Amino acid sequence: MDKKSWLFALGGLLLLTTVGLSILGNYTSNWAMYQQKYFQAQINTLQAQLKTTSHGQARAKLEQQITQWQNRKPQIVNLVLPNGQVERCQTCHMGLEEISTSHPPDTFGCTVCHGGNGLSLDLKTAHADWYGQGHPGRLSVAGLTCGGTGPNGQTCHSGNKVQAQNEVDLVKTSLMSTKAGELSFVRRMLGLDPGTKVPNLALGEPASQYPNPLNGGPRQAALQTNCLSQCHQAGGLLPLLQKGKTEIPSNGCENCHVLSNPDHTYVGQDVTISRTEAGLGMVHQLTTQIPYTQCNQCHNQGLHDPIKMKFTPRVDLQQVVKDRQTGNKTWSARVKDYYLPGELFAKCEVSLDCIDCHTREDVMGDGHMYTSEYAAVHIQCQDCHGTINSLPLSKKVRSTSDLAFEEGIANPNFPALVVGDTIGLTHQGEELPYVRQKGQTRYIVSRITGTKYTIPMVKGSACRQKLTEQGADACHACHQAVSEQAH
Ligand code: HEC
Ligand code: HEC
Ligand code: HEC
Ligand code: HEC
Ligand code: HEC
Ligand code: HEC
Ligand code: HEC
DSSP: HHHHHHHHHHHHHHHHHHHHHHHHHHHHHHHHHHHHHHHHHHHHHHHHHHHTOOOOOHHHHHHHHHHHHHHHOOOOEEOOOOOOOOGGGGTTTTTTOOOOOOOOOHHHTTTHHHOOTTOSSSSHHHHHHBBGGGOTSTTTTTTTTTTBBOOOOOOOOSSSSSSGGHHHHHHHHHHHHOOOOOOOHHHHHHTTTTSSOOOOOTTTGGGGHHHTTTOOOTTTTHIIIIIIIIITTSSSSOOOSSSSOOEEOOOOOHHHHHHOOTTTOOOOOOOOOOOSSSOSSSSOOOOSOOOHHHHTTTTTSSEEEEETTEEEEEEEEHHHHHHHHHHSSSSSHHHHSSSSOOOOOOOHHSSSSSHHHHHHHHHHOOOOOOHHHHOOOOOOOHHHOOOOOOOOOOOEOOOTTTHHHTTTOTTTTOOOOOOOOEEOOOOOOOOEEEEEEEEEEEEEEOOTTOEEEEEEOOOTSSSOOOOTTOHHHHHHHOOOOOOOOOO
8 A cells, every 4th residue: 555545544534533423423412412401491490480489498499409400411321120131211211200100110111111222322223113103002012012021021911811911902802992883883874784793803903904894885985084094993093182183093002091181292291202292191101090081082072973974073072172171170060071962871970980880891891802882881880779679799809819909009099908898799790899888888989089979779769760671771761960051
């Protein structure tokens, strides 16, 4: 090599180093920038507090905290899991809420649910190959996420001996996932099937994978556009809650277990997450305390016309959305929003929340593929009220391994339970662990509000029901707490 070539090579090397360094610079400043944004958010909050604080000592403390944040230097966050694996997601996602007390980040980490590349500090590669585009609850990936194996090697919500603990497998069979009720209903309405069969329904596959059930029938296009694509295929979209807002995808387990506001926007502490983009829950938190407003993202939104293949939102939808934002506490406030105007219901169908009545198997399936709501719903009015001839069923809890104990996990409203207590039981043998019997009295504690209600018994009352007519429609003929057409 002559002198000139050496110089040339040296120049090339220099150039490479400069480019390399500047890439590295960008790459480092990226995560550091998110951290600085987070520090600034803390400073802003503290400064706002300072403005409204007059007490000398309190002010000094706030000022000290502000200085601490101002002096803080960005640092890579290495989360070391018990199995030795290192994850750095929190380097950018600072301040993100703990997902739940049953999934503490220092044992679970992030990638067990999200996938992605835990060591990367670069936006693109960190999120590469993540599950469900950031939504691990989607049924198409739930087998890998919720149904996967924890970092300690323990099976999660699939593959367990006790069927009730395999929520991932059960939920996929639930009518809410298969939509088999609607699909078979539409086919029957159009005279395509005499029975309740749904062609091509396959166990364990999300509804988005079923072909349109009209098989080239005249209304196939309308069913696809107005009903299936918009809402009724898993992987489809949730209905519009606010006029003028774009629809957002349905996200499987998250639809129930991550509470959302009507806008479906994030309001938590993680500064990397947009506050205006629709599609996320309010905070990074799983819950089993699911209020009726969450169920009513899909239910009680309006009228479906399966002949015209048309959906019409309820007329008072905007008021319902407004009430939801302010939060309803009283029965008279709830009753306006709970069901569609003009619908019939008994008083308890509003004072209680949906999941105070609808059991685990009602909401997450029982492993059977039903093709109608009538067959899928287990709970009946008589499961709480009994009939003119008999009291509702109950059972004595005999050991601490009873499922009833599990249903209380992470719900502060679960009434204290000890072996020997008597809990409610449905006619199908499913436990109602929030229903308790003490002597002759039965009561229920709402999982959502924590309110304790005594349950009135039909037996011994002046009720004029017929023993053979136990469906809700029959009861509503006499028992109606009519919704004032209030708005
Ligand atoms: C370099 C910084 C950075 C790293 C490292 C990082 N993220 Fe993110 N993440 C972001 C930013 C910025 C957003 C919001 C904008 C976007 O999605 O591009 C985001 C968004 C997300 C979202 C929300 C997606 C949505 O639907 O809006 C999830 C989930 C997420 N990240 C998970 C992770 C996980 C898990 C890891 C670790 C494997 C990780 N992130 C590592 C910066 C990062
Ligand atoms: C993402 C939308 C969505 C959410 C959220 C939702 N549901 Fe549903 N649900 C449906 C659809 C759609 C059906 C009807 C399916 C069919 O008939 O094919 C249904 C059916 C039902 C049924 C009758 C069938 C069955 O499986 O028992 C009950 C009961 C029910 N839902 C209760 C609830 C409760 C309680 C909640 C809140 C914890 C809830 N739903 C949340 C969409 C939803
Ligand atoms: C339609 C609403 C809905 C959907 C969708 C849903 N769940 Fe649930 N889930 C509930 C309700 C309500 C409870 C509380 C029921 C109870 O404890 O009786 C619950 C409870 C649980 C529990 C706690 C165990 C227990 O006995 O209380 C786990 C774990 C769980 N769900 C996992 C999942 C997984 C995983 C998915 C998705 C594959 C999912 N859920 C989808 C409504 C739902
Ligand atoms: C038990 C499972 C689980 C674990 C563990 C978990 N996440 Fe999540 N994460 C979810 C679910 C489910 C969502 C979707 C929530 C929604 O619909 O908004 C989510 C959403 C997010 C989002 C979007 C913001 C939001 O709240 O929706 C970010 C960012 C995120 N996760 C990052 C992380 C990081 C970082 C970790 C580790 C510290 C982590 N997650 C651990 C389940 C988990
Ligand atoms: C007081 C108890 C109670 C409450 C609260 C309640 N339900 Fe029900 N629900 C029932 C019973 C009982 C049935 C079965 C009706 C029958 O026997 O004909 C039922 C039936 C249903 C059905 C099947 C279709 C139908 O209308 O028969 C759906 C869907 C449903 N409920 C959803 C919900 C949702 C969503 C909520 C909350 C917004 C809710 N329920 C609140 C007791 C309740
Ligand atoms: C999970 C238990 C539960 C189920 C299921 C249930 N109820 Fe109730 N019911 C209650 C409780 C608790 C009360 C008392 C509190 C209240 O009225 O708000 C009550 C009160 C009543 C009352 C007397 C209150 C009044 O003045 O109207 C009637 C009538 C009634 N329920 C009818 C029904 C009908 C009809 C169904 C089926 C659609 C039903 N219940 C399902 C728990 C239940
Ligand atoms: C033909 C009318 C009629 C039908 C149908 C009917 N009830 Fe009643 N029910 C009554 C009357 C009247 C009373 C007594 C009201 C009172 O004491 O204030 C009553 C009382 C009750 C009570 C006790 C309320 C209390 O406060 O002590 C319950 C619970 C009840 N009914 C549930 C039901 C259920 C569940 C059904 C459907 C399976 C049903 N009823 C069907 C007329 C009817």
